[in-house]
Amino acid sequence: xxxxxxxxxxxxxxxxxxxxxxxxxxxxxxxxxxxxxxxxxxxxxxxxxxxxxxxxxxxxxxxxxxxxxxxxxxxxxxxxxxxxxxxxxxxxxxxxxxxxxxxxxxxxxxxxxxxxxxxxxxxxxxxxxxxxxxxxxxxxxxxxxxxxxxxxxxxxxxxxxxxx
Amino acid sequence: xxxxxxxxxxxxxxxxxxxxxxxxxxxxxxxxxxxxxxxxxxxxxxxxxxxxxxxxxxxxxxxxxxxxxxxxxxxxxxxxxxxxxxxxxxxxxxxxxxxxxxxxxxxxxxxxxxxxxxxxxxxxxxxxxxxxxxxxxxxxxxxxxxxxxxxxxxxxxxxxxxxx
DNA sequence: CGATATCGGACCAATTTAGTCCTGTAAATA
DNA sequence: TATTTACAGGACTAAATTGGTCCGATATCG
Ligand code: FES
Ligand code: FES
Numbered sequence: 388x389x390x391x392x393x394x395x396x397x398x399x400x401x402x403x404x405x406x407x408x409x410x411x412x413x414x415x416x417x418x419x420x421x422x423x424x425x426x427x428x429x430x431x432x433x434x435x436x437x438x439x440x441x442x443x444x445x446x447x448x449x450x451x452x453x454x455x456x457x458x459x460x461x462x463x464x465x466x467x468x469x470x471x472x473x474x475x476x477x478x479x480x481x482x483x484x485x486x487x488x489x490x491x492x493x494x495x496x497x498x499x500x501x502x503x504x505x506x507x508x509x510x511x512x513x514x515x516x517x518x519x520x521x522x523x524x525x526x527x528x529x530x531x532x533x534x535x536x537x538x539x540x541x542x543x544x545x546x547x548x549x550x551x
Numbered sequence: 552x553x554x555x556x557x558x559x560x561x562x563x564x565x566x567x568x569x570x571x572x573x574x575x576x577x578x579x580x581x582x583x584x585x586x587x588x589x590x591x592x593x594x595x596x597x598x599x600x601x602x603x604x605x606x607x608x609x610x611x612x613x614x615x616x617x618x619x620x621x622x623x624x625x626x627x628x629x630x631x632x633x634x635x636x637x638x639x640x641x642x643x644x645x646x647x648x649x650x651x652x653x654x655x656x657x658x659x660x661x662x663x664x665x666x667x668x669x670x671x672x673x674x675x676x677x678x679x680x681x682x683x684x685x686x687x688x689x690x691x692x693x694x695x696x697x698x699x700x701x702x703x704x705x706x707x708x709x710x711x712x713x714x715x
Numbered sequence: 716c717g718a719t720a721t722c723g724g725a726c727c728a729a730t731t732t733a734g735t736c737c738t739g740t741a742a743a744t745a
Numbered sequence: 746t747a748t749t750t751a752c753a754g755g756a757c758t759a760a761a762t763t764g765g766t767c768c769g770a771t772a773t774c775g
Binding site for chain 4 (some may be wrong): 388415416417431434435438446447448449450451452453458512
């Protein structure tokens with residue numbers, strides 16, 4: 388159906404909420420779930436994944452909770468999706484590995500790899516800061532996004548999601 | 552998992568194969584399936600969808616079969632995916648309709664709509680002709696694709712998949 | 716007429732997803 | 746130190762989706 392899973396969907400909503408509402412600095416999973424109106428166990432699971440991958444910092448114990456580990460400009464939509472959804476690739480062939488049974492006979496593998504890269508790059512160009520920027524989502528064309536010279540706030544950001 | 556379904560995957564392989572091997576003009580489903588080494592009933596189902604949406608022309612009865620209804624330059628990857636996978640949208644909210652239960656309280660809906668448009672546009676910029684062009688998939692950057700001035704063969708193409 | 720093929724669905728099994736729950740461990744606080 | 750809070754890490758289930766098959770109807774050719 389070409390949809391993101393709910394995990395990614397919710398995850399991005401949660402991160403956007405945290406970026407938009409930076410205080411109080413640390414909140415626990417239950418509070419966050421209540422704030423975004425999503426099922427608490429799901430949100431908890433998602434928060435754990437994000438913390439494990441370094442997007443959130445977690446504090447255990449009483450008064451513990453989660454907060455963003457980096458400024459919103461340093462977190463891209465592409466990273467979030469990769470973390471919550473697994474390695475990006477519209478088809479397995481697109482990943483380049485020897486996973487597809489038709490490799491060798493297939494005539495479109497390399498094309499898929501390119502298409503995949505295009506999508507991936509596009510998603511890496513949108514940051515969490517963009518998601519909560521009211522100016523971002525109004526009257527922008529595709530080319531504005533894809534060609535834009537990054538504004539100051541994210542000009543020096545060029546990170547990848549850390550492995551692990 | 553953020554993958555295209557097999558239906559789309561196979562569908563694109565089939566179309567690429569037909570574009571690359573234009574003769575004989577009309578072949579039946581069984582032959583096509585054999586040529587691309589994919590399960591015949593699946594291929595048949597896919598061919599039917601594509602024919603119904605006008606990408607292929609079908610000829611019934613003895614000596615019948617399928618052939619491309621338009622030149623490869625006039626068929627985009629975005630169209631193929633839309634036909635085989637349904638309306639494109641990474642989340643339901645992205646479609647803009649009143650489908651999501653969180654609408655109103657949600658803080659990222661309009662951002663999703665933009666992200667969605669970016670992906671969609673990117674996929675509309677790649678045609679079937681590109682997929683079978685050996686030059687296409689070698690050493691091209693994302694920007695080459697996204698910013699490229701369309702070459703002659705697809706400069707005047709700006710169609711959408713017809714509704715129905 | 717009879718053979719060939721598409722058309723349009725129904726149908727089923729296997730996988731994936733959405734969502735819950737439980738046990739363990741770390742931190743704060745009284 | 747005992748207690749409570751809250752994350753860590755999984756196992757687990759039910760529901761939805763997907764991949765794949767099959768069939769009766771219809772159209773076309775010879
Ligand atoms: S279908 Fe897998 S390599 Fe092309
Ligand atoms: S989650 Fe549906 S509108 Fe945002």
